[in-house]
Amino acid sequence: MRELTVNLEERSYPIYIGEGLLTRAGDLLLKHGLSTKSPLLIVTDDRVGPLYLDSLTSTLEASGFNPVSFVVPAGEQSKSLDVFQSIITKALEVGLDRKSAVIALGGGVVGDLAGYVAAAYMRGVRFVQIPTTILAHDSSVGGKVAVNHPKAKNIIGAFHQPELVLYDLDTLKSLPPREVRSGLAEVIKHGLIWDEEFVKWCDDNAERLLALDPEALGYALYKGCSVKAAVVSEDETEQGLRAILNLGHTIGHALEAVAGYNELQHGEAISIGMIGSAMLGVQLGAPIEVYERTRRALGLVGLPTTLPEHLNTDRIMEALMHDKKFGEGKLVFVVPTAIGKVEIRNDIRSEWIFAIVERLKREESWT
Amino acid sequence: MRELTVNLEERSYPIYIGEGLLTRAGDLLLKHGLSTKSPLLIVTDDRVGPLYLDSLTSTLEASGFNPVSFVVPAGEQSKSLDVFQSIITKALEVGLDRKSAVIALGGGVVGDLAGYVAAAYMRGVRFVQIPTTILAHDSSVGGKVAVNHPKAKNIIGAFHQPELVLYDLDTLKSLPPREVRSGLAEVIKHGLIWDEEFVKWCDDNAERLLALDPEALGYALYKGCSVKAAVVSEDETEQGLRAILNLGHTIGHALEAVAGYNELQHGEAISIGMIGSAMLGVQLGAPIEVYERTRRALGLVGLPTTLPEHLNTDRIMEALMHDKKFGEGKLVFVVPTAIGKVEIRNDIRSEWIFAIVERLKREESWT
Ligand SMILES: NC(=O)c1ccc[n+]([C@@H]2O[C@H](COP(=O)([O-])OP(=O)(O)OC[C@H]3O[C@@H](n4cnc5c(N)ncnc54)[C@H](O)[C@@H]3O)[C@@H](O)[C@H]2O)c1
Ligand SMILES: NC(=O)c1ccc[n+]([C@@H]2O[C@H](COP(=O)([O-])OP(=O)(O)OC[C@H]3O[C@@H](n4cnc5c(N)ncnc54)[C@H](O)[C@@H]3O)[C@@H](O)[C@H]2O)c1
Ligand SMILES: [Zn+2]
Ligand SMILES: [Zn+2]
Numbered sequence: 001m002r003e004l005t006v007n008l009e010e011r012s013y014p015i016y017i018g019e020g021l022l023t024r025a026g027d028l029l030l031k032h033g034l035s036t037k038s039p040l041l042i043v044t045d046d047r048v049g050p051l052y053l054d055s056l057t058s059t060l061e062a063s064g065f066n067p068v069s070f071v072v073p074a075g076e077q078s079k080s081l082d083v084f085q086s087i088i089t090k091a092l093e094v095g096l097d098r099k100s101a102v103i104a105l106g107g108g109v110v111g112d113l114a115g116y117v118a119a120a121y122m123r124g125v126r127f128v129q130i131p132t133t134i135l136a137h138d139s140s141v142g143g144k145v146a147v148n149h150p151k152a153k154n155i156i157g158a159f160h161q162p163e164l165v166l167y168d169l170d171t172l173k174s175l176p177p178r179e180v181r182s183g184l185a186e187v188i189k190h191g192l193i194w195d196e197e198f199v200k201w202c203d204d205n206a207e208r209l210l211a212l213d214p215e216a217l218g219y220a221l222y223k224g225c226s227v228k229a230a231v232v233s234e235d236e237t238e239q240g241l242r243a244i245l246n247l248g249h250t251i252g253h254a255l256e257a258v259a260g261y262n263e264l265q266h267g268e269a270i271s272i273g274m275i276g277s278a279m280l281g282v283q284l285g286a287p288i289e290v291y292e293r294t295r296r297a298l299g300l301v302g303l304p305t306t307l308p309e310h311l312n313t314d315r316i317m318e319a320l321m322h323d324k325k326f327g328e329g330k331l332v333f334v335v336p337t338a339i340g341k342v343e344i345r346n347d348i349r350s351e352w353i354f355a356i357v358e359r360l361k362r363e364e365s366w367t
Numbered sequence: 368m369r370e371l372t373v374n375l376e377e378r379s380y381p382i383y384i385g386e387g388l389l390t391r392a393g394d395l396l397l398k399h400g401l402s403t404k405s406p407l408l409i410v411t412d413d414r415v416g417p418l419y420l421d422s423l424t425s426t427l428e429a430s431g432f433n434p435v436s437f438v439v440p441a442g443e444q445s446k447s448l449d450v451f452q453s454i455i456t457k458a459l460e461v462g463l464d465r466k467s468a469v470i471a472l473g474g475g476v477v478g479d480l481a482g483y484v485a486a487a488y489m490r491g492v493r494f495v496q497i498p499t500t501i502l503a504h505d506s507s508v509g510g511k512v513a514v515n516h517p518k519a520k521n522i523i524g525a526f527h528q529p530e531l532v533l534y535d536l537d538t539l540k541s542l543p544p545r546e547v548r549s550g551l552a553e554v555i556k557h558g559l560i561w562d563e564e565f566v567k568w569c570d571d572n573a574e575r576l577l578a579l580d581p582e583a584l585g586y587a588l589y590k591g592c593s594v595k596a597a598v599v600s601e602d603e604t605e606q607g608l609r610a611i612l613n614l615g616h617t618i619g620h621a622l623e624a625v626a627g628y629n630e631l632q633h634g635e636a637i638s639i640g641m642i643g644s645a646m647l648g649v650q651l652g653a654p655i656e657v658y659e660r661t662r663r664a665l666g667l668v669g670l671p672t673t674l675p676e677h678l679n680t681d682r683i684m685e686a687l688m689h690d691k692k693f694g695e696g697k698l699v700f701v702v703p704t705a706i707g708k709v710e711i712r713n714d715i716r717s718e719w720i721f722a723i724v725e726r727l728k729r730e731e732s733w734t
Contacts, residue, residue, distance in 0.1 A: 085448050085516070092518050120487075123513065123524045123604075146490065149452070151459050157490045158525060237491075 002222045006141060007233040011161045015141060015225050017218055021168035022055055025130070026063025029101075032164050034126065036064040038099040041091055043114035045074040048106040048132050051174055056105055056130070067103070068094045072113065076261065079113050079147045081156065087117045101126035101163065107179075108139035112154070115145030119160035129162045132171040134183025135267060137221045138190075138245075140165050142232040153253075159237055167221060169214050177210075182267025184209060184301045185248075187220050189274060190227035192294060193244050196340035198223045199297055206300035244342050247334040248274030251357070254319035258311050264304075271303035276356045281336040283352065284345075290336050307360040316357050317350065369589045373508060373596040375603055378528045382508060382592050384585055388535035389422055392497065393430025396468075399531050401493065403431040405466040408458055410481035412441040415473040415499050418541055423472055423497070434470070435461045439480065443628070446480050446514045448523065454484045468493035468530065474546075475506035479521070482512030486527035496529045499538040501550025502634060504588045505557075505612075507532050509599040520620075526604055534588060536581050544577075549634025551576060551668045552615075554587050556641060557594035559661060560611050563707030565590045566664055573667035611709050614701040615641030618724070621686035625678050631671075638670035643723045648703040650719065651712075657703050674727040683724050684717065 001018030016028065034040070040060065044053055049071045060067045070090045072078040091102075102125060104114035111129055118127035129140035146157025172180075184202075187209075191199035201223075202209070208216035228245070235241040252273030255264055264272075278286075278294040299305050320331065330346040331353070337343055368385030383395065401407070407427065411420055416438045427434045437457045439445040458469075469492060471481035478496055485494035496507035513524025539547075551569075554576075558566035568590075569576070575583035595612065602608040619640030622631055631639075645653075645661040666672050687698065697713045698720070704710055 081448060081452050088516055088523060089518065092516060092522065120523045120525065122522060123511065123526055144490065149455055149459060151456065155459065155489060156455060156487045158487065159490055 002218055004222065004226055004229060006161070006229040008161060008236055013162055013164050015165040015167065015229070017167040017169065017221050017225070019169050019214055019218075021166050022052060022130070022171060023059050025056055025166060026059040026061075026065060028164065028166060029060065029065065029128065030063050034065070034101050034128070034163070035099040036066065038066075038097045039094050040065050040067040040101050040103055041087075041094065041096055041117075042067050042069040042103045042105055043072065043087060043110055043117065044069065044105040045072050045078065045107075045110050047074040048110070052105060052132065052171055056103075072110070074109070076109055076148070079109055081147055081149075083113065084116060084120075084147050087114070088121060091117065091121055096121065096125065098122055098125060101128055103128040103130060104140070105130045105132065106136075107131065107133035108136045111136055111139050112144075112146050112157075115143075115160055115162070116147050116157055119145055119158035124160065127160060127162045129165040131165065131167055133175060133179055134172060134217075134221070135179070135186055137167065137183070137224045138186040138228060140167075141225050141228045143236065165225075167225075169218055169221075172212055172217065175212075178265065180210065180212065181302050182265040184220075185267030185271045185274075185298065185303055187224040188297050188301070189245075189247050189270065190224040191297070192274060192336060192339065193247050193334070193342045194227040194230070194340055195223065196338070198227075199293065199339050203297055203300055210301060240344075243332065243344050244334050247336070247342055248272075248277050250320065250331070250333055251276045251316075251353070254316045255307070255311065257319040257322075258315045259308065263308065268304050271298045271305065272307050272360060274298065275305055276353075276360055277334060278336055279356050279359065280333060280348065280352065284335060286335075286337050290339055293339050294336070307357065309361045311361075313354060313357050313361075317354055320350070320353065369585060371589065371593055371596060373528070374600040375528060378510075380529055380531050382532040382534065382596070384534040384536070384588050384592070386536045386581055386585075388533050389419060389497070389538065390426050392423055392533060393426040393428075393432060395531065395533060396427065396432065396495065397430050401432070401468050401495070401530070402466040403433065405433075405464045406461050407432050407434040407468050407470055408454075408461065408463055408484075409434050409436040409470045409472055410439065410454060410477055410484065411436065411472040412439050412445065412474075412477050414441040415477070419472060419499065419538055423470075439477070441476070443476055443515070446476055448514055448516075450480065451483060451487075451514050454481070455488060458484065458488055463488065463492065465489055465492060468495055470495040470497060471507075472497045472499065473503075474498065474500035475503045478503055478506050479511075479513050479524075482510075482527055482529070483514050483524055486512050486525035491527065494527060494529045496532040498532065498534055500542060500546055501539060501584075501588070502546070502553055504534065504550070504591045505553040505595060507534075508592050508595045510603065532592075534592075536585055536588075539579055539584065542579075545632065547577065547579065548669050549632040551587075552634030552638045552641075552665065552670055554591040555664050555668070556612075556614050556637065557591040558664070559641060559703060559706065560614050560701070560709045561594040561597070561707055562590065563705070565594075566660065566706050570664055570667055577668060607711075610699065610711050611701050614703070614709055615639075615644055617687065617698070617700055618643045618683075618720070621683045622674070622678065624686040624689075625682045626675070630675065635671050638665045638672065639674050639727060641665065642672055643720075643727055644701060645703055646723050646726065647700060647715065647719065651702060653702075653704050657706055660706050661703070674724065676728045678728075680721060680724050680728075684721055687717070687720065
């Protein structure tokens with residue numbers, strides 16, 4: 001088992017990564033002082049629940065906890081105020097109190113949703129993250145929780161740190177391969193913004209990662225979480241530095257808005273977005289290898305590196321500009337200056353992005 | 368104009384109390400660094416809006432701000448997730464961004480609701496309180512914001528401190544007399560828990576307060592806010608001390624639940640509740656004058672000091688026990704030990720409360 005700490009003074013918490021952790025959940029929650037007198041509310045979805053809920057419930061009961069559960073439909077549409085309200089109703093029905101905790105068992109959707117319940121219920125109760133996707137190594141660390149509004153993603157939310165994050169590598173075995181690849185995009189992102197060595201390691205271990213080799217996967221998630229933890233420790237509420245975590249996301253979000261989710265998953269969209277950002281970096285003076293190595297790292301785990309041609313560039317630009325409206329009127333870009341180093345720029349001209357989007361479609365390889 | 372500060376380190380903020388402040392709102396917001404580039408969202412209700420919204424909007428515009436407004440129906444039922452969501456929709460439509468602020472213009476309902484929007488939108492934007500009821504001297508200070516669930520009041524919320532509180536005494540002139548009295552209950556509460564001198568002052572100035580004499584009212588609100596600010600500065604998120612602000616509220620909430628709002632307003636219910644708590648205090652050893660002076664102070668401003676007989680004691684006890692369910696299984700009572708001093712007790716037996724509720728009905732005066 002690997003362990004690391006997110007340092008946030010009195011809100012610091014550990015991340016445990018390893019095999020078989022689900023069956024140790026009871027012990028770990030006891031160790032962290034969660035109350036056995038007050039009910040625990042487990043939130044999960046209808047794909048993860050059938051696989052792991054019974055096991056989690058039994059281990060918690062064996063340790064003397066009193067867990068109840070609420071299962072939401074799998075998928076982004078559960079991150080809504082309606083589902084949020086039904087979980088609050090459940091919490092009231094089972095008498096969740098100030099000493100209770102909410103436990104998220106699932107991917108980023110469940111984590112964000114359950115986390116927002118924990119942030120809001122009685123103005124905040126304790127929260128435990130049990131991530132079951134690779135992407136959720138990102139979403140379960142850092143305390144950003146939210147639900148969506150029909151017109152904007154993650155617009156209703158809070159910063160609410162968990163008490164602990166419990167990452168059982170065994171649960172990742174049931175992940176569809178496309179979810180594996182999509183999650184690896186964020187792992188590689190953490191290398192690209194912070195740690196050149198780790199990017200090299202990902203290249204060398206791409207095969208093992210795709211095969212979910214527990215040793216490789218454990219290390220990769222440990223490194224990914226470490227970068228996220230380091231950034232969040234310095235800038236919990238995104239006053240500055242934390243924005244570097246958005247590498248590839250400005251273009252990525254626009255692509256997600258224009259393509260359907262089935263065509264481009266989040267990790268796939270930001271893979272293309274990170275390649276676009278690398279192009280931008282080169283254009284602004286970074287060495288060409290920044291682009292080449294970004295492209296290589298993502299390609300090696302089977303992520304898309306070019307943009308489907310039928311996605312309309314004007315619509316992508318519109319989606320970008322829509323985002324801009326909420327960022328104080330400026331296009332904000334995270335731009336790599338080297339592998340493992342980025343800067344935040346707000347002087348990016350939309351013509352440059354237009355050209356890059358076109359280029360992302362046209363060329364198999366840019367160089 | 369009186370000014371005081373709520374000390375919460377980097378979240379400290381001023382409270383301004385005085386006449387004609389609404390027309391100075393633009394200046395004060397500029398002084399506190401609110402952005403004229405990003406839209407401001409004013410939330411008000413359909414009683415307060417017609418009286419003061421135009422004036423607020425003009426002064427803000429004159430200072431270069433770009434205010435937009437959203438009017439909700441007056442009354443507690445607006446503190447709902449539905450209304451919350453429609454305000455978020457409005458915020459998105461007008462392009463509220465991270466530098467924007469939400470302004471609450473109204474009583475505690477508008478303050479709690481708008482404050483929760485400010486807490487949740489983009490995980491938190493700036494917030495300004497412009498309270499227009501006497502009760503709101505309590506609700507506008509301290510950062511507790513929330514909406515209700517059909518099954519529980521204030522169950523969905525956050526701690527989100529305002530940037531400033533702007534209390535224009537002129538706006539209080541349009542308050543119905545019953546709202547005036549109800550608000551004075553919380554003013555007197557602040558004396559009873561913290562400041563014997565001030566209780567005496569309230570006795571001596573009851574007439575002037577009821578007549579909304581600006582000098583007396585300004586002083587009373589200043590003192591009330593000072594007590595609230597002192598308590599909140601020591602215990603922002605209610606880990607301990609802050610609970611003393613609930614004097615009279617355990618019984619009061621139960622009375623509210625059993626009587627209709629029309630029969631007992633919040634201030635009226637806690638007036639009776641505070642008298643019950645004083646009885647409890649005497650029973651536990653406080654001098655009888657604690658009861659007598661509590662009763663006298665509340666009676667002098669026309670608040671009820673006995674309980675309508677037709678309210679069923681068993682139902683009141685049930686409502687109390689229901690509250691208990693959410694307080695880790697114990698009845699928690701704030702009990703006066705002297706005028707201006709209270710302690711928090713969790714060893715109160717329900718039979719004692721039963722007897723006190725009965726007594727609150729039977730006797731014109733206890734002694
Ligand atoms: N809070 C943050 O900082 C942050 C960061 C990044 C992303 N996010 C959010 O995360 C969400 C995406 O997360 P996600 O990709 O994990 O999505 P997800 O939770 O929807 O999971 C993807 C799919 O995999 C299924 N699944 C999950 N675990 C499984 C398992 N072990 N075996 C089989 N199937 C499993 C789910 O049921 C779902 O169908 C988005 O809503 C995004 O906004 C949040
Ligand atoms: N956040 C906190 O710490 C806290 C503390 C105490 C109470 N509260 C909340 O405050 C709410 C009660 O506040 P309230 O009593 O101010 O209720 P309110 O906001 O409903 O106002 C009472 C009535 O007076 C009207 N009104 C307001 N200002 C007026 C004015 N200047 N002239 C004429 N009419 C006016 C309103 O339209 C409403 O009809 C409750 O929801 C309670 O939960 C919150
Ligand atoms: Zn992402
Ligand atoms: Zn009150």
